[in-house]
Amino acid sequence: MSVPIIDITDLSKFYGKARGIEHINLGIDEGEIFGFIGPNGAGKSTTIRILMNMIFPTSGSARIMGMDVIKDTKKIKSYVGYVPSDANAYSSMGVHEFLSYCIRFYQIRNGEERISELSELFELDLMRKIADLSMGNRKKVSIVQSMLHKPKLLILDEPTTGLDPLMQSVFFELLRSENKKGMTVLFSSHILSEVQMLCKRVAIIKEGKIIQLEDIENLRKKQLKKVSIEFSDHLNKERFSIPGLESVISGPNNIMYFMYSGNINELTGFVAGMKIINLTIEEPSLDEIFLHYYKN
């Protein structure tokens, strides 16, 4: 069995008494595009900052490519690219000056070519000052600097904030292409749809704990169904109760919406004696599944 490229064991971080993350265990395989999902404050950035040795864990350990993130941080970082959630580069520098400064940290021969190649791809004006750039353009600079040295592992913390849909598409295409060449990606986001577009596996983090680690497809195939029933007469919400029924909403025109995680036969059996005009059973979207996990 191969060693995971990111191996997190029982990792916890507390800021005084405040919780950052608690007992996180996570393994990400080489060559994966792995999604890390959770709302703001769930612990995504805390986990990533420990991996990048910006903060130290309270307990537990994390390894990247088999190396300890604290002891071997210098070696690890020569293989890792990172896009922070805030794209605040050195505002007094020009774009080209900043990218040249970044690339000089690595032993790269064709640095200038790489800067030109990526800047052209993202339509980035190298002559401008970073202070004069829009949020979206700063994000592009941040993405370009992370990929200059052709990292083996790319860690992205909310990378699409500020990017327009066209650039998002260019960025995702680049990620897919680099992934095919062997680059592993850890993609942290609170937007499930963009994770769905790229990732095969996803970890859902809630209040500092990983609550679900799943293949995207499996997540979809979970028994959770989105159901809507239109009754001919008004039906009291309280009378509609069977195991597996969640998030029941009474809509207008005697329509009832809910999520159902039980046996479909039991549901159809339960409603068989009722006067129904229409019954719809659908696959929920990933966002709806995500919300379901969060509410529970």
Next chain:
Amino acid sequence: MNRNLFLKEMRKNAASLIIWMIVITLLITLTMSVYRTFMENQSKIVGMLSVIPKGALQFKGISNFNDLLSVLGFYAANNVIYMMVLGSIFSIVLSSNILLKEEYNKTAEYLLTRPLTRSNIFLSKLSVISVNIFLLNLVTSLAGFICMELVKTGPFSIEAFFVLSLYTLLLNLLFGAIGLFTSTLVKRAKPVTTFSIGLVLIFYFIFTISKITPGISKIGYLSPFRYANVDAINPSYAINLWNLTYFIGLSLLLTIISYRIYNRKDIYT
């Protein structure tokens, strides 16, 4: 140390360094330019100075009015305020912000994700502080020396001038270490410039008060200015081993503590 980081920081601080060099050099030049006039009217000026309380002159390192008649004594008296106080403000402002600004400008996320250890970062920034302080002292001392050569009316001791310059450099380096230490204690990133300048002025105030008030002269030992002897005209003027140990020892101690804190510090952005 990382060369790339060092050069980038040197370039970034170059404008500030040059401005401070120009300001201090101008102040020294302006002050020294009145020395000839001072000498031509010495009897009147010594008469005027005689009405000033002795203690008020002592804090400037003047133990005798006649000290001012020597070009080195004149320079030393003014060197205190320009090179020691202003140089220390430059040093502490630079050192207290050089690590911290990466946090409050949120650029630490770029710096700390490069193939560097915390030690590499700390040592590179420490080198920038040391080189900047050294260059400021070199240029301003050289300016002082040239001014003295131009306006002198008699010979002055080069050795005493060297000792005075060394004390100034050591004092500036100590404030550099104090600034670095202060910045590592700040948990949440915010600029500490005002606090740092305040610290230099408080130490200078303590030193001044202790000099002019004999009853509380001992509190002067709390201030680093107390250990930088500016009595350059004194025939026995030389580097004092205890003072040298104080400056080097305290600077090293604060730097080592700062290094250890920075190596284990959570960096927030």
